[in-house]
Amino acid sequence: MTEHVNLYGQPVGEALPLWSARSFPARITLTGHYCRVEPLCVARHVDALYAAYAAAPDGRDWTYMFVGPFRDKEAYRAYLTATEQQQDSQCYVVIDTRTDNAVGTFSLMRVDVNNGVIEVGSVAFSPALKRTPLATEAHFLLMGYVFEQLHYRRYEWKCDSLNAPSRRAALRLGFTFEGIFRQAVVYKGRARDTAWFSLLDNEWPQCKRDFLDWLAQDNFDTEGKQVESLAAIRGSRLKGSS
Template sequence: MPDSLERWLAAKTPDTRTLEGRFIRLEKLDPERHGDELWLALQGPQADPNLWDYLPYGPFNERPTFDAWLQKHADSRDPHFYAVIDKPSGEAQGLLSLMCIVPEHGRIEIGHVAFGAPMQRSPKSTEAVYLLAKEAFALGNRRLEWKCNNDNARSKRTAVRFGYTYEGVFRQHMVVKGKNRDTTWYSIISTEWPPLAAGFEKWLALDNQPESGQIKTLEECRATAV
């Protein structure tokens, strides 16, 4: 067994608390507060043109359709959505969720990741995932999952960079937007989290992330984290 279950109780479910980081904070998604900024970040003229390629929805060419989609996410308990707020500007620049929430088995997933262009390839995107992973294990979960389309090379690279373990491919797992999806599975289990967390914290620290940019990669920080 990877860990003892003698004292383990069912995990708690996510709540509406704000999760604070150095670069960003995660707030429970609220379309009234976050809608205008998310529309600009995800659908505006500077938005990533490939953002929606592997998501089961989007792109949105009309604001009312986007607003209805955002409200549906805000009302959902599983997935449980967060807006990513850039601390210096106070702007919502992306969203992501905790999903596939199974408290009785201590299993949960990070998914529905949609980061606007200002977040991509920045400490903000890494910190957003770190904060949700930290919350997932703080809630008492034993297993954190990451799943993606097997054709989504960017998401697969991200999972490996974050320290997830590759588990295999579910062939012909889903039909998404009229196309077959083979799904690649990754996980982090509770016994693996403490050293991974130390690596994230070392990478996000001020001495590694000065204004001029990162000094050591996440992988390097993880290898030397205590």
Template sequence: MSERPTGPVVTGFAPPPAPDLPRIEGRFVDLERLDPARHAEDLFAANQGQDWVWDYLGYGPFAALADYRDWQARMAASTDPVFYALRDRAGGRVGGVASFMRIDRANGVIEIGHIEIAPPMQQTPAATEAISLMIGWAFAAGYRRVEWKCDALNAPSRRAAQRYGFAYEGIFRQHMLTKGRNRDTAWYAIIDRDWPRLAEAHRAWLSPQNFDDQGRQRQSLSALTGS
């Protein structure tokens, strides 16, 4: 019988830690472990009248602040997903949430998901930096693979994944039911050997030299990551 091929031996790998930092600081944004007492009111107000932001999520919209605060309390108590609130350093307001989820320490795999950016923070350097900080933390902690998954119909999320440098890996058909609707899921990932190049692209995009006096980017992140 001919030899059956197997994958390369992985040496030096140890299960990385679960996300446990209370705060991750950036230039434009700070990520703070979710706390409904500190974060619910700002974010509820930022999402008011914008019910479309919940279209591809498995929860929301929330009719009242109390309902949203209760949801945040449940998420804040979770160890998977681990939620962070995104606080804009310039204005001091909370403009979104994101989480580390499907945390598979034994295999060094982690996903960034449950991303909900309110309209005031969308398409800002703070929103971009928040995800970049999360990816960077994961690889610095020793994860081998960072995943991004979204509804295959969610075109903005798919564009965002490619902009950050996530590689498209395919569609899982009939993967989930979300709010009673079928969801085909698009899968993307960055692996550890790809991150050094992408990290340099992220640093270049976030550098002060990449923005003019009006705060407009000189080079797009898509151009820098090669997506």
């Protein structure tokens, strides 16, 4: 229950007297240990990205995306070109720092600068990126940019409610499940109920510490396998704070 009331004794939200509109995401490069996140450039990235996605055995990775799978590189190039030209979102490419190859993309979208709300979406990670430290670090870098440089208040994740891997990923990354928007979208000729998740600015500091503990070099053995999972690290922290 809110602790704030107005002059009529009615409960109201927390006052934000110093609030101001936030900036739109920039074409910025973010560098980590495993990966680099940089703005999409079709001319520089299309070949490596298409090759990375082509390594998948079938088109199932595109089932819950609004686009794809693509019949050939030119079709994918056309999609990337349109994406690069969009003014209402900013697409970023994940680069494997070991190979300097592009291995996936994601975007900051549905940007609400007035209210400090932003969504990470269009997450298209290739087989070379999925379930790797690079994937986690890429999300960590983008979250840090949103909360620490752009100073947004709310970071959203949305997906088809039937997309179990995406829902698991959101929870693993520290998002809170908020509910289902029924019959919210029609795409690819079918209905979609949308699952909503969020991470707030006041939750980010602890979430950041969990990421840093998981990404620490001593949390991986000589074969690169994690010693302790991110979920276990978060669970230990929650248990210790109870």
